[in-house]
Amino acid sequence: MPSLNDSRPGTTVRISGIDPGHRGGSRRRLLEFGFVPGAEVTVIARGATGGLLVGLGATRVALDSRTADRLRWAR
Known part of the structure; x- marks a missing residue:
């Protein structure tokens, strides 16, 4: 299953889950x-160090590349 990190700016994907090996406070966060x-996420921009700026509803969230790699989506 591809990760959010595999998505290009301008792409909207539907989250299928968080990598099962990712546990703890950051997963809960x-x-x-x-x-x-089921949440729809739009990749807005990619930073110079690989992080992503994503849109989740009316909210914009900056994710580092390691965290974005743990968010899975289905086609």
């Missing part, structure tokens, strides 16, 4: 932000 299965 992603869920609290709304990165839940």
Whole structure:
């Protein structure tokens, strides 16, 4: 399954889940932000160091590349 890190700016994907090996507070934080299965996320921009700026509803969230790699989406 591809990760959010595989998406290009301008792409909208539907989150299918968070990598099962990713546990703890940061996983819970992603869920609290709304990165839940079925949520639509739009990649707005990619930073120079690989991080992503994404849109989740009316919210904009900056993710580092490691975190974006843990968010999975289905075609």
